[in-house]
Amino acid sequence: MELPNKEAYESLIRRKILFFILFISAAFLAFLLDIAVGSSGLSLYEVFSTIVFPASSDPTSSVIVWNFRLPKALMAVFIGASLAIAGAEVQTILDNPLASPYTLGISAAAGFGAAATMVLGLTLTSFAGNVLVSINAFIFSFVCFFVIYFIAKVKSASKELIILTGVALLFLFQALVSLLQYIATDDQLQNIVFWLFGSLENSSWSTVTICLLILLIFIPLLAIDFWKLTALRLGDEKAKSLGIDVEKLRLKVLICVSVLTASAVCFAGTIGFVGLVPPHIARMLVGEDQRYFVPLSALLGSLFLSLASIGGKICCHKGVFPIGIATSLIGVPFFLSLIIMKRSGSF
Amino acid sequence: MKLEANDLSFSYNSHPVLNDINFKIESRITALIGPNAAGKSTLLKCMAGVLEPDGSLIINEKDVKDLKKEELIRSRSYLPQDSKTNACLSVFETLLLGMVHSLSWKVGEEEIEAVSNVLEYMGIEDLAMKNINELSGGQKQMVFIAQSLIRNPQLLLMDEPTNGLDLQHQLELFEFIQKITKEKGMTTIIALHDLNLAARYADNIVVMSKGMIHSSGSPSSVLTQKTIQSVYGINADISVDTDGILWIKPLNSVRKVFRS
Numbered sequence: 001m002e003l004p005n006k007e008a009y010e011s012l013i014r015r016k017i018l019f020f021i022l023f024i025s026a027a028f029l030a031f032l033l034d035i036a037v038g039s040s041g042l043s044l045y046e047v048f049s050t051i052v053f054p055a056s057s058d059p060t061s062s063v064i065v066w067n068f069r070l071p072k073a074l075m076a077v078f079i080g081a082s083l084a085i086a087g088a089e090v091q092t093i094l095d096n097p098l099a100s101p102y103t104l105g106i107s108a109a110a111g112f113g114a115a116a117t118m119v120l121g122l123t124l125t126s127f128a129g130n131v132l133v134s135i136n137a138f139i140f141s142f143v144c145f146f147v148i149y150f151i152a153k154v155k156s157a158s159k160e161l162i163i164l165t166g167v168a169l170l171f172l173f174q175a176l177v178s179l180l181q182y183i184a185t186d187d188q189l190q191n192i193v194f195w196l197f198g199s200l201e202n203s204s205w206s207t208v209t210i211c212l213l214i215l216l217i218f219i220p221l222l223a224i225d226f227w228k229l230t231a232l233r234l235g236d237e238k239a240k241s242l243g244i245d246v247e248k249l250r251l252k253v254l255i256c257v258s259v260l261t262a263s264a265v266c267f268a269g270t271i272g273f274v275g276l277v278p279p280h281i282a283r284m285l286v287g288e289d290q291r292y293f294v295p296l297s298a299l300l301g302s303l304f305l306s307l308a309s310i311g312g313k314i315c316c317h318k319g320v321f322p323i324g325i326a327t328s329l330i331g332v333p334f335f336l337s338l339i340i341m342k343r344s345g346s347f
Numbered sequence: 348m349k350l351e352a353n354d355l356s357f358s359y360n361s362h363p364v365l366n367d368i369n370f371k372i373e374s375r376i377t378a379l380i381g382p383n384a385a386g387k388s389t390l391l392k393c394m395a396g397v398l399e400p401d402g403s404l405i406i407n408e409k410d411v412k413d414l415k416k417e418e419l420i421r422s423r424s425y426l427p428q429d430s431k432t433n434a435c436l437s438v439f440e441t442l443l444l445g446m447v448h449s450l451s452w453k454v455g456e457e458e459i460e461a462v463s464n465v466l467e468y469m470g471i472e473d474l475a476m477k478n479i480n481e482l483s484g485g486q487k488q489m490v491f492i493a494q495s496l497i498r499n500p501q502l503l504l505m506d507e508p509t510n511g512l513d514l515q516h517q518l519e520l521f522e523f524i525q526k527i528t529k530e531k532g533m534t535t536i537i538a539l540h541d542l543n544l545a546a547r548y549a550d551n552i553v554v555m556s557k558g559m560i561h562s563s564g565s566p567s568s569v570l571t572q573k574t575i576q577s578v579y580g581i582n583a584d585i586s587v588d589t590d591g592i593l594w595i596k597p598l599n600s601v602r603k604v605f606r607s
């Protein structure tokens with residue numbers, strides 16, 4: 001028997017896969033461009049051959065690509081994906097399109113950890129200093145996470161409560177960061193501000209590995225619950241009646257989101273926008289079937305961060321342009337144009 | 348299927364809403380009626396597994412706490428009083444979610460067929476690819492009714508399913524529910540405010556008032572002027588038509604609620 005609705009559903013799925021392919025190509029292209037663009041320009045062909053045939057390539061470009069550009073470009077891809085996935089899931093479990101990974105206060109806590117390390121006199125330029133900043137940022141983001149998790153756990157994971165706790169902690173840590181800025185010396189202040197803007201300058205192969213590992217662990221952990229998370233969008237009561245343990249699911253996703261956010265923020269500072277807008281765009285394009293929504297959010301996050309990195313390098317040849325600023329400058333016009341072009345509202 | 352409640356009680360933040368509810372229901376349509384805030388929705392949620400009441404709920408002689416979770420999920424389904432959502436999902440996807448317990452990464456042929464079937468017999472095929480939020484109130488309600496039917500439940504719990512439906516859809520919905528309940532030996536419990544629908548389609552009526560069961564039994568034994576007056580506070584004219592169906596005509600309020 002031929003079912004007309006089956007046809008329609010299959011073409012809907014095909015459309016979603018098409019968007020996926022489109023953006024995976026775009027993200028890959030942006031990634032290569034990100035490697036090519038810089039103070040000593042390389043052609044896309046040079047980039048490609050240096051990566052694919054490292055043995056037979058020009059030693060100078062090989063050093064530039066492998067030691068400097070590639071780790072940064074990969075960091076842009078992985079951090080973009082981490083933040084966008086975290087954003088998509090925070091919006092899902094809190095049933096709030098305005099939520100982002102930063103709503104939970106984790107980034108502010110990480111910022112406080114980082115700023116505290118700097119003000120305590122550890123210079124940003126020394127290697128040990130950098131690592132300490134990241135470690136301290138990680139520790140404080142976990143302090144923040146544990147407070148939210150604990151409160152959520154005793155109060156049956158109510159989403160209103162999670163948001164309120166998150167926002168309260170956000171203000172607390174922001175106040176503490178301001179306090180540190182107030183007492184910091186001029187040099188320290190500059191370091192703090194630079195860190196808060198977000199940057200990929202401290203990328204290395206070890207940070208790349210950590211971020212990749214975290215993605216490889218947490219994406220599958222989320223993926224096994226994609227249908228349940230989609231069903232959660234019908235409301236807690238409906239989800240419960242469909243046999244979903246809503247409380248357990250929310251707490252589990254809270255853990256995943258916190259780790260993804262913390263790993264991104266600790267290595268690259270508070271890059272805004274990527275956790276908020278890519279999920280919106282993904283939602284407009286493919287809806288909220290998480291099997292497509294989450295991967296597309298991740299791709300868009302990577303794409304935006306790569307583009308921002310390219311844009312930053314083009315605008316600012318010598319110094320380092322904070323990527324967090326570039327993401328917003330590039331992303332917001334794009335996002336607004338999408339909103340204006342889209343006729344029927346989907347969010 | 349047989350459903351039995353023994354001393355069900357429930358409180359919201361230590362504010363008691365259900366007090367020692369006891370009943371036995373078997374394979375037919377039960378209408379749950381009663382004034383606003385009587386506890387109808389709360390009772391349905393307790394039976395649906397959304398809330399966890401004290402006391403015990405027994406399905407086919409077995410306590411639900413001892414039933415396998417998988418089995419329990421498959422056998423009952425629940426339609427909330429208002430299914431609001433701002434999810435960005437197509438109607439087709441919303442219906443798939445009715446079978447969320449059995450979906451794997453790739454949606455199976457069986458599931459696609461189940462969705463197609465339910466869309467067809469409810470006459471909403473043309474809505475399949477629409478966004479759930481771009482539907483009218485009644486269309487949305489039809490989609491959520493379809494979602495609650497898609498699992499072929501043995502225990503069907505519906506909270507005011509006629510909300511937002513026009514007269515034709517109300518009538519056809521009840522004809523349909525009556526048919527499947529009989530054919531599949533289901534137990535269907537429907538919270539309702541329309542006493543005429545309850546009298547016409549229910550085999551059994553349970554009247555709730557202030558968190559307790561006031562009375563229960565066949566429509567003609569329960570829907571008396573006395574009961575209606577004491578539970579709802581109105582005078583009603585009750586007549587029987589040629590098919591033996593009760594007609595309830597509300598006349599006036601005994602004690603006014605509005606102070607206008």
Ligand SMILES: Nc1ncnc2c1ncn2[C@@H]1O[C@H](COP(=O)(O)OP(=O)(O)OP(=O)(O)O)[C@@H](O)[C@H]1O
Pocket residue numbers: 359364381382383384385386387388389390428
């Ligand atoms: N989530 C909640 N938190 C606290 N109290 C609640 C909650 N839901 C319902 N109640 C209270 O429980 C009582 C019963 O509510 P319920 O929704 O079961 O009534 P109902 O019989 O379905 O009424 P209606 O006909 O208006 O739908 C009411 O007094 C209500 O205020």
Ligand SMILES: [Mg+2]
Pocket residue numbers: 387388389428506538
């Ligand atoms: Mg109700």
